[in-house]
Amino acid sequence: MADSTYAVQAHGLVKTYPRGGSGGTPVEAVRGVDLEVADGETFGFLGPNGAGKTTTIAMLCALAVPTAGRAWVHGADVATEAGLVRQRVGHLFQTSSLDDGMTARQNLYVHARLYGLSRRYAHRRVARLLELAGVAERARQPVRTYSGGMRRRLEIARGLLHHPRVLFLDEPTVGLDPHARAQTWEHLNSLPGRRRTTLFVTTHYLDEAENCDRIAIIDQGRIVVSGTPDRLKAAIGRDQLHLRTDDNAAVWEVARNIPELREALTAQGPSGASDPAKSVAPPGGEGVTLRVREASAWLPRLCAALAQRGVTVYAATATPPTLDDVFFHHTGRSISVDSMAASALGGPVEAPPPGGREKPS
Numbered sequence: 506m507a508d509s510t511y512a513v514q515a516h517g518l519v520k521t522y523p524r525g526g527s528g529g530t531p532v533e534a535v536r537g538v539d540l541e542v543a544d545g546e547t548f549g550f551l552g553p554n555g556a557g558k559t560t561t562i563a564m565l566c567a568l569a570v571p572t573a574g575r576a577w578v579h580g581a582d583v584a585t586e587a588g589l590v591r592q593r594v595g596h597l598f599q600t601s602s603l604d605d606g607m608t609a610r611q612n613l614y615v616h617a618r619l620y621g622l623s624r625r626y627a628h629r630r631v632a633r634l635l636e637l638a639g640v641a642e643r644a645r646q647p648v649r650t651y652s653g654g655m656r657r658r659l660e661i662a663r664g665l666l667h668h669p670r671v672l673f674l675d676e677p678t679v680g681l682d683p684h685a686r687a688q689t690w691e692h693l694n695s696l697p698g699r700r701r702t703t704l705f706v707t708t709h710y711l712d713e714a715e716n717c718d719r720i721a722i723i724d725q726g727r728i729v730v731s732g733t734p735d736r737l738k739a740a741i742g743r744d745q746l747h748l749r750t751d752d753n754a755a756v757w758e759v760a761r762n763i764p765e766l767r768e769a770l771t772a773q774g775p776s777g778a779s780d781p782a783k784s785v786a787p788p789g790g791e792g793v794t795l796r797v798r799e800a801s802a803w804l805p806r807l808c809a810a811l812a813q814r815g816v817t818v819y820a821a822t823a824t825p826p827t828l829d830d831v832f833f834h835h836t837g838r839s840i841s842v843d844s845m846a847a848s849a850l851g852g853p854v855e856a857p858p859p860g861g862r863e864k865p866s
C-alpha cells in the first residue's frame with residue numbers, strides 16, 4: 506500500500522482523544538483522512554480552528570499514535586518506523602519552541618547535536634542556516650530580543666538542520682503582521698534546493714493557502730475537498746457580484762426580472778436570506794451579494810436596470826471565487842471573519858442559505 510514516490514501518504518487516518526471533550530467525553534479530532542502529497546510539493550492543509558490540522562500532522566510526524574488508519578513518509582510507516590519518520594521530517598510547532606534565553610546560534614547548535622550531527626558539521630550547518638535565515642549578524646544575541654518574523658525564520662532554519670525530506674509547518678505565520686507573513690513566505694519559497702524538500706503547511710489564512718501547489722480543505726476532522734487552488738475555485742463556477750445601493754432589496758427584484766440573469770444566479774442577502782422580502786439591508790448596511798456566472802458581464806446591465814428603477818448604486822464589484830467561497834460551497838460556512846477575502850469584500854461573513862448548503866459538485 507505504501508508508495509515511496511509520495512512524500513506523504515495517509516489512508517483512513519483517525520484520532521480519537523478518549524476524554525478530550527467536556528465532561529470527559531471522547532473527541533473525534535480526525536475522522537478518516539486520506540492524503541497523497543507529491544515529493545517537492547508545497548501542500549496546504551486549510552481549515553478553521555479545531556478542524557484537526559495539528560492532530561493530523563502530529564500523527565504524520567510520528568508524534569501521536571493514530572487510533573486507526575495508516576500513514577507513511579517516503580514509504581516509512583508512522584506507526585512501525587517512527588524513528589525513521591522522525592529523521593525524515595522537520596517540524597515547526599504552532600507556538601515557538603525556541604529557548605528565549607539562549608542565542609540563535611546556541612538554539613540551532615543544541616538542536617543539531619540532538620539530531621546527531623557531528624560537532625564539526627553542526628558548526629558548519631548552523632552557520633549556513635543562520636546566514637539563510639538572515640540572522641547571522643545577530644546570532645550571538647538572545648532570541649528574546651528577536652522580532653516575530655526573525656524568530657519564525659530561525660525556527661524554519663532549525664527545522665531544516667538535519668536535511669529533512671518533509672518540513673511540516675503548523676500555522677507558520679500565525680501572530681505575525683502582514684509584512685512579516687509575506688516575508689516568511691518569500692523566505693520559504695527562496696530556500697536553496699526548495700524543491701528537494703516537501704513543505705506541508707497548515708493554515709487558516711486563505712491568502713496563505715494560495716501560495717501552495719495543492720491544498721486539502723479539512724473541516725471537523727474530514728477532508729472535504731482537495732486540488733490546486735485554481736481548480737478548486739474554477740469548480741465553484743460562480744463569481745460574486747457585490748452591490749451597495751440606497752435600496753438593496755430592489756436589487757433582488759430587478760435581478761430576477763432579467764430572465765437570463767435569474768437563470769444564472771443564486772442569491773444571498775446580508776444575513777444569508779434568499780427571500781427578497783427579508784433581505785432589506787440595514788441603514789449603512791453591507792449591501793447585497795449575488796453569486797452568478799460571469800459576474801462582470803452582468804454588472805453594466807444590472808446597474809442600468811437599477812438606474813431605470815431609480816435606485817442609486819454606491820458601489821458595485823465583481824470578484825472571482827475565493828478559497829473562502831470554496832470553503833463555503835463545501836461546508837456551508839465561511840472559514841474566518843478576518844480572512845483576507847472577507848475583508849477585501851468589505852462584507853459580512855455569510856451564513857448558509859436557509860435552504861441548507863448547496864450540494865458539493
Ligand SMILES: Nc1ncnc2c1ncn2[C@@H]1O[C@H](COP(=O)(O)OP(=O)(O)OP(=O)(O)O)[C@@H](O)[C@H]1O
Pocket residue numbers: 522524525526532533534552553554555556557558559560561676
Ligand atoms: N490532546 C488533546 N486532547 C483532547 N482533545 C484534543 C487534544 N488535541 C486536540 N484536541 C481536540 O481535537 C480537535 C482538533 O484539534 P486540532 O488542534 O488538531 O485542530 P486544528 O485544526 O489544528 O486547530 P488549531 O489551529 O486551533 O490548533 C479539537 O476539538 C481539539 O479541541
